[in-house]
Amino acid sequence: xxxxxxxxxxxxxxxxxxxxxxxxxxxxxxxxxxxxxxxxxxxxxxxxxxxxxxxxxxxxxxxxxxxxxxxxxxxxxxxxxxxxxxxxxxxxxxxxxxxxxxxxxxxxxxxxxxxxxxxxxxxxxxxxxxxxxxxxxxxxxxxxxxxxxxxxxxxxxxxxxxxxxxxxxxxxxxxxxxxxxxxxxxxxxxxxxxxxxxxxxxxxxxxxxxxxxxxxxxxxxxxxxxxxxxxxxxxxxxxxxxxxxxxxxxxxxxxxxxxxxxxxxxxxxxxxxxxxxxxxxxxxxxxxxxx
Numbered sequence: 001x002x003x004x005x006x007x008x009x010x011x012x013x014x015x016x017x018x019x020x021x022x023x024x025x026x027x028x029x030x031x032x033x034x035x036x037x038x039x040x041x042x043x044x045x046x047x048x049x050x051x052x053x054x055x056x057x058x059x060x061x062x063x064x065x066x067x068x069x070x071x072x073x074x075x076x077x078x079x080x081x082x083x084x085x086x087x088x089x090x091x092x093x094x095x096x097x098x099x100x101x102x103x104x105x106x107x108x109x110x111x112x113x114x115x116x117x118x119x120x121x122x123x124x125x126x127x128x129x130x131x132x133x134x135x136x137x138x139x140x141x142x143x144x145x146x147x148x149x150x151x152x153x154x155x156x157x158x159x160x161x162x163x164x165x166x167x168x169x170x171x172x173x174x175x176x177x178x179x180x181x182x183x184x185x186x187x188x189x190x191x192x193x194x195x196x197x198x199x200x201x202x203x204x205x206x207x208x209x210x211x212x213x214x215x216x217x218x219x220x221x222x223x224x225x226x227x228x229x230x231x232x233x234x235x236x237x238x239x240x241x242x243x244x245x246x247x248x249x250x251x252x253x254x255x256x257x258x259x260x261x262x263x264x265x266x267x268x269x270x271x272x273x274x275x276x277x278x279x280x281x282x283x284x285x286x287x288x289x290x291x
Contacts, residue, residue, distance in 0.1 A: 006139035008150070010091060017092035018150060020136045023083045029075040034274050036283045037087035038095075038109055039073075040157065041065040042128050046081035050074070050117060053233060053272075055224045057117045062125035064118040064161055066108040069240060069284055070273050073116075084132045086154070090285055092147070093154055096245060097288070102155050104162040110241070112233040113188060113223055118165050131157045183208065184222055187215065195234045197258050201227040236272045239265075243280055247287035250277045 008018035043063040052073040095105040205212040219227040254265030
């Protein structure tokens with residue numbers, strides 16, 4: 001069988017809130033996907049490249065890929081491909097509500113600075129596959145699957161994946177005979193402090209006393225995206241967060257993100273996400289921080 005899928009539907013909204021799919025080829029993933037779910041994909045066989053937002057990354061067998069709500073991605077492969085994907089809607093598992101149990105937001109999801117690809121050892125991949133298989137077995141059992149069981153598996157998956165990513169990132173951060181790491185940290189700090197008011201690459205170049213082309217090259221080399229795209233992704237990530245967690249109007253969110261024109265912000269959001277801010281809110285939810 002080239003493809004199998006199991007879905008859990010919310011009886012109140014009749015919308016899919018949890019899904020497990022297995023793939024023996026990449027036919028369902030080779031075109032850009034924009035899900036109103038968080039997605040985690042375990043690549044068991046195959047190698048190629050994944051395109052996420054405006055960036056391109058390489059992957060090999062035993063890789064874990066993580067994508068945020070409505071984050072566009074597609075997977076290209078060289079012949080052989082085998083993978084399992086889970087999708088979960090915030091109505092099924094809210095990262096904000098469970099942030100003290102599962103600290104994966106900003107690590108696996110909504111992280112504009114790190115690649116969405118985690119390279120695993122064979123043993124790590126086998127452990128992940130066991131968790132995926134457990135969810136698949138629960139979904140395939142006679143009768144209705146138990147959300148509590150699926151949530152337990154999902155929490156274990158997200159906790160283990162976050163630990164692995166942090167460990168691997170720490171192992172990569174070795175001393176390098178270059179000034180770039182210092183500039184990278186300064187750039188990340190500058191973006192985090194100023195992205196609401198500073199939207200142009202030149203603003204950050206002036207702040208860091210470096211030319212805009214040089215700073216852009218550094219961003220492209222280390223973050224695999226231009227500085228313009230990096231700033232845009234940070235703005236969009238915060239816009240999504242505000243749309244989901246608060247009941248603020250789109251106009252107020254736009255203003256707080258440095259856009260004087262609500263309609264320009266809506267066009268900016270749609271050009272980056274593919275949908276309007278209101279549609280995002282309608283399909284994902286809002287004011288979840290106060291529930």
